[in-house]
Structures are given as structure tokens and as C-alpha cells.
Amino acid sequence: MAALEALIFDVDGTLAETERDGHRPAFNAAFADVGLGWEWSEALYGELLSVTGGKERIRHYIEHFGAAVPEVPDLDALIKDLHKRKTDHYVRLLRAGFIPLRPGVMRLLREAREAGVRLAIATTTTPQNVTELLASVDEPGLADWFEVIAAGDVVPAKKPAPDIFIYACEHLGLKPDACVAIEDSRNGVRSALAAGLEALLVTLNSYTRDEDMSGAALVVDGLGDPGQPVNALSGALEGPGWIDLSTLRAMHARVYGSAA
Numbered sequence: 001m002a003a004l005e006a007l008i009f010d011v012d013g014t015l016a017e018t019e020r021d022g023h024r025p026a027f028n029a030a031f032a033d034v035g036l037g038w039e040w041s042e043a044l045y046g047e048l049l050s051v052t053g054g055k056e057r058i059r060h061y062i063e064h065f066g067a068a069v070p071e072v073p074d075l076d077a078l079i080k081d082l083h084k085r086k087t088d089h090y091v092r093l094l095r096a097g098f099i100p101l102r103p104g105v106m107r108l109l110r111e112a113r114e115a116g117v118r119l120a121i122a123t124t125t126t127p128q129n130v131t132e133l134l135a136s137v138d139e140p141g142l143a144d145w146f147e148v149i150a151a152g153d154v155v156p157a158k159k160p161a162p163d164i165f166i167y168a169c170e171h172l173g174l175k176p177d178a179c180v181a182i183e184d185s186r187n188g189v190r191s192a193l194a195a196g197l198e199a200l201l202v203t204l205n206s207y208t209r210d211e212d213m214s215g216a217a218l219v220v221d222g223l224g225d226p227g228q229p230v231n232a233l234s235g236a237l238e239g240p241g242w243i244d245l246s247t248l249r250a251m252h253a254r255v256y257g258s259a260a
């Protein structure tokens with residue numbers, strides 16, 4: 001029965017609300033660069049989020065939404081070019097400081113670091129998007145707090161496949177039962193559970209609040225902060241009423257029966 005040794009964070013929707021006002025306009029700007037006439041509305045993007053990975057999402061849109069595609073000799077090259085343009089636009093948004101971390105994230109990261117609980121990231125997004133998001137926070141060297149940043153194409157299969165969480169645990173040198181995973185989406189829940197990370201906290205957001213998070217140990221509407229308690233939609237919320245290390249330790253102990 002392992003003690004809690006590490007927190008493994010998802011990025012998009014978990015560390016920050018990046019999708020609606022970050023990735024989505026970046027995709028639309030890339031489509032405009034190439035004159036495609038494609039425009040992903042908030043509602044359409046919410047549907048497209050069922051497919052993880054920006055390149056995979058563009059391909060899904062082409063194949064399933066009747067998108068008008070220019071006559072090109074190599075569709076893969078077009079998708080790759082669009083995604084590179086999108087990433088450049090997204091990084092510009094991050095560098096301009098348009099995408100803050102969600103409430104409570106820095107507090108929890110600091111608490112874990114001070115308690116010697118190790119930190120890692122397991123995300124579908126492009127690695128540069130992670131380092132640029134962390135660099136945009138007013139905490140110099142924040143990226144270095146994470147021993148492992150497992151991101152994007154570093155694994156063959158993206159969420160809901162377990163690959164990225166398995167990669168993170170392996171590079172931490174920890175078994176899943178020594179970790180807590182923090183996610184925001186159904187795809188993330190499926191990925192973490194398939195990787196054996198049953199001590200799983202879900203922080204819902206506007207895109208994922210209606211998704212089926214079955215299997216998560218605790219589902220809340222955010223991390224909250226002192227004086228800003230959160231609502232638990234499923235699972236037992238122990239501790240001060242917002243998500244702190246004691247809450248995560250209690251959740252981990254409940255799942256694995258280990259000493260909190």
C-alpha cells in the first residue's frame with residue numbers, strides 16, 4: 001500500500017482553461033492563414049474536443065464534417081502545416097498572457113512542492129504549449145518544478161489511451177498507486193484509469209461538465225481556494241472544503257487503503 005508520492009496533472013482544461021479562448025481561436029487563425037474558410041464555433045469545437053490531439057482533430061473534422069478541402073497532393077502535409085501555424089498562434093496567445101492558470105493551481109503546486117510531493121504532467125497537447133503556458137505564469141522556473149513533462153507525440157497513442165500516463169509514471173519511477181492524477185475530461189479519465197491511476201481527481205470545466213466521469217474517485221467543479229469552497233459532484237470531499245494536499249491524501253488513502 002504505497003503512500004502518495006506524486007501528483008500527475010493534465011494540462012488543457014485542468015491547469016488552465018485553454019480550449020475555448022486559446023486553442024480554438026488559434027485553430028481558426030491557422031485556417032484563415034491558408035484561406036480555408038473553416039471556422040470552429042464554440043459549440044462545434046466542443047464536439048471536436050472528443051478527439052484529442054490537434055492534428056487528429058483537424059483530420060477528424062475533414063473526414064466527418066464535410067469540410068471543403070483544397071486539392072493538395074499530400075493531406076498529411078497540409079494537416080501538419082495547419083497544426084504548426086496553429087501552435088504558433090497559440091504560443092503568441094500564451095506569451096501575451098491571455099491564458100491564466102485556473103484558481104487554486106499555483107496554491108496546490110506550491111503546497112505539493114513544500115511537502116516534497118513530486119510533480120509531473122501528462123498531456124495530449126504539444127510540448128511547446130506546456131512550457132510556454134508555464135513560462136507565462138509569474139513564477140520563474142515553474143516548468144522545472146515538474147520532473148516529467150509527458151506531452152503530445154512522445155507516445156504513439158493519445159488519450160483516452162493510457163500511454164501518456166504510463167510514460168509519466170515510468171519516468172517518475174513510480175507505480176500508479178503512489179500517484180494522484182488530476183484531469184478534466186472523459187478522455188483523460190479513461191486514460192488515467194487504463195494506466196492504473198485510480199486515485200483520480202476531476203476538476204470540471206465549461207466544456208466537460210456534462211461528460212461521464214465514472215471511475216474518478218472525486219469530481220469537483222474546481223480546485224477552489226481558502227474561502228472559495230468547491231462543489232463535489234461525486235466522491236467524498238474531505239479536508240477544508242477546497243482541494244488541498246490533505247484532500248488528495250485522503251482520497252488516495254480511500255482508494256488504496258494506505259496511510260494518509
Ligand code: XBP
Nearest residue numbers: 011012023052053054123124125126
Ligand atoms: C487537450 C488536447 C489537445 C489540445 C490542443 O490535451 O486534446 O489536443 O486540445 O493541443 P490535454 P494540440 O487535456 O490532455 O492537456 O493542438 O497541441 O494537440
Ligand code: MG
Nearest residue numbers: 010012013184
Ligand atoms: Mg484536459
